[in-house]
Amino acid sequence: MTHAPHSCGTGQPVLVNPHDRAVPLLSVEALREAEVAAQAALPAHTLMARAGAAAAHFLSEQLAHAPSWASDKPVWFAAGPGNNGGDALVVAAELHRAGVAVEVCMPVEVKPDDAHWALAEARAAGVPIVSSAPASFDAYGWLVDGMFGIGLARGLEGVFAELAAKLSARARSHGHVLSLDVPSGLDSDTGNVVGSGAAVRATHTVTFIAAKPGLYTGVGRDYAGAVTLAPIGIDTEDTPGAARLNAPSLFAAALPARDFATHKGTFGTLAVVGGDTGMCGAPILAARAALLTGAGKVHVGFLGSDAPPYDAPHPELMLHAAARLALDAMDAVAAGCGMGGSASARQLVDAILRLRSPVLLDADALNLIARDEALAAHVAQSADARGAPCVLTPHPLEAARLLGCDTAAVQRDRVAAARSLATRYAAVAVLKGSGTVIAAPDGRVAVNPTGNAGLATGGTGDVLGGMIGALLAQRLPPYEAALAGVYLHGLAADTLCAQGEGPAGLTAGELAPVVRKLMNRLFYPPGCAA
Template sequence: MAHDLERVASHRLLTSAQMREADRRTIENLGLPGVVLMENAGAAACRILKTRMPEWRERVVVILAGQGNNGGDGFVVGRWLLQSGGRVVVLLLGRGADLKGDARIHHGAFVGQGGVVRELLPGVELADVLHPLLLHCSVVVDAIFGTGLARSVEGLAAELIRLVARSGKPVLAVDIPSGVCADTGRILGCALPARWTVTFAAEKRGHRLYPGAGLVGELIVAPIGIPESFLNIPEHDVALNVTEDLVIPKRSPDAHKGDCGRLLVVAGGVGMEGAAILVAQGAARVGAGLITVATPAAAQPVVTAGLTEAMTLPLPLRASGEPLLDIITKGRFQPDVLAIGPGLGENEQTWELVTAMMAWKELPTLLDADALNVLAGQGERIRHWSIGRRTPLILTPHPGEMARLWGMEVNDVRGDRLAIARRTARDWGVWVVLKGAGSVIAAPDGRAWINATGNPGLAAGGSGDLLTGIIAGLLAQDWPVESAVRAGVWLHGAAADACAAEQGMVGMLAGDLLPHTRRLRNGLG
């Protein structure tokens, strides 16, 4: 059971500015002084340190403190440790006389308690100061920079971070690992990896966005007196992707296969038959009732052999989507949802298929892989397709595909994945799943979610195809689009986590996730 100091007060993921505003409202509207909030934060971090590091008393605790409020939190941690009989040394970047506000008050309280502060000033031989302390150190508390850091870490602070990182000592980060941008997860020059991170009131976006998320370690949220009503407000429109708030339809006791959705998958090609098979299998394992895979005629025998529960349909040999549409609309298969793209290839036929099928504005449609690649640089066309649609249009690109859609460099996408996903969703009127570690889900209305399930075992061919099938399979069962997209991304990652727990991440295949996907889907209701 979680300790009462380790509860998640909100699933909202805040920016540094939003957190400052919540602090301000607490101070001004409730009359709770900032010095008290700092006391609560430092005391909570101290308690977490004691629970995670029971042997903390055996050696000295080194606290790295900066000149801002994060450093003030560090002084509170130090004072509480001293009061518990610990040995503490604070290394302060700068002069104590230069501290201001609440941090200055808590610096004075720490020194008044008998605490030792060593000021690190320009010209100091940092290695000479640090190495003897680290040799006899049990744990390092990182209170250098907090969530307000917006510049690259340089000079003495950068040297301090690198020396501590090389030491291998366990680190407890106060609020966020120093050097990680709280808004984007970017590394600002260099950053100090943590074994534990204690943050206050609510998680910040940088805790969940990579690469910074990879330095957080175990993330613990501690309440410090900020009301949840100041956190759960509409302006805080980015959240962790969880499933408890989703609308999940129940299957009727007398349901038949037609009631459970008809999905048309347009995918596969010679040498890429597996993509079509995985899409169909993913959809089947989340409960889609009837699945038809339209695939190039030359690939159809292989796809058919790999799918005993789905139907297949040959794509026309000539480069036109119309014959296929004629077959479908004449009654052979009336789909409820379309999923287009995996394994089709970047060619004229794919282009014509995508453009022809986008005329079906009454059907929820998911575009992935080559359906996105043939639309490189054509955002205005996608936006035009979304105008007047009665049903959602969903794009599921990885960073490379997203970069091609916008005509930008991949590193530009990776530099702020949340921003580019939200911009795409808003500007083009579509739902977006920007895949990768910490996949970003963005809605056309500006809301976004960051997914926390999944692991590096998903870095294997076919994983994205399976996700396409999972989302499309849920949509086919008449799930609301938000529920289908968010649950699909969560299920995909959670299945990978379950698979890794059994046999490890390395060597995980997309097909290995199928039994876990089925079990987890049934667990949702």
């Protein structure tokens, strides 16, 4: 393990905004290994001193730009009994020496050696330390959660649960709540609250050494707020088996060039298959999204008897009865949206799995596979025949059916569940939800940082399926197609929300036009060859 610089040449600690960066997301086990290796090569207390200095620098920057009601008031700290409490004490001492008024609440004295050193430093600096919290935080500006970090094994209780509730209430009402490393009470591996206890809902988190998957998936996204990474001199870039934060650097190079000499065949032909009677809107949504994500030609195959003859907003789409669609002539197939569970649907999925072209399976196609052992076995076997894995895009309930468990088990560890899906079905698994997890059968995993509650509405999954299908038709490898589709799908929702068109009332049909704009702005700017 090599050691990266702790400062950027200015004497200030390095702080990284993970936005749009494919940073590694380390498990607790990997973080412990990195920490032990670094400590063996450094003087005592160095890592805690660096962590505290980084968080103090973050707060100093925030105070310099904060409104007067926040910048002119003392910074209040909640310090726990472990090393997270030690980090808080170092931050408080650093700020106090810099002339910022601080107060530390330490209900239980810190125990580890590093934290005792930090306590001595804080006392020597003259930091006020008390054992109980004030009745009101009105006299304070920023509040800092330094109670518990990644080592928490049981839920918060007693005074620490009470403090977590008070900090969370402050975050919801006035903002300016910073958690150190991870919000206290949050499992940094899974993004779930530890045990049946409480957790701090922060507005900001400064996380040390490396980013953690739990800050980006499950409820962790809500609890962590805006995340800033402080590497504190430890290089984790090449950590074996680490998940990554999904970012354009993971998929942009796979996008096709848009040269003058290209034609519609260059960008592939996609078939969207589904739409049993009464559900024909789902494949139309998917197909429209595919068209606006750059597919050269898009066919729609309907199982139902009430299919429209053409799509008025997009007459470019070619609509057919599914049985008459020449699937073997397609560059990719996206199947399942509104498909239903009939015998005809089952036969169609079986035929699609025999194709040589890339395949995405969503919604009812996944439910058919979950209850049919022969189909399930065919998914894994078809990867060998095709030379590439299928893409499966389940929401948590569909994932639970595919894994033979309940939804709670999937949500307890979303990264592990996505890995299990990828392994069991030899497929690229896209486990949808807050912090969508994308897992490949070769072990690669990414957690997606884009998207918001605006996507919690009917049809957005169909749009995502059409987008990934279009990218498959454009000959992106399945993993990269999934990464790109998920990232742009979430970014479109974020863009609409920034414009005031969500999260409440955002509709699935609004996403694809924004995706088109984002693709062209980010990857195909005018006058630039892709």
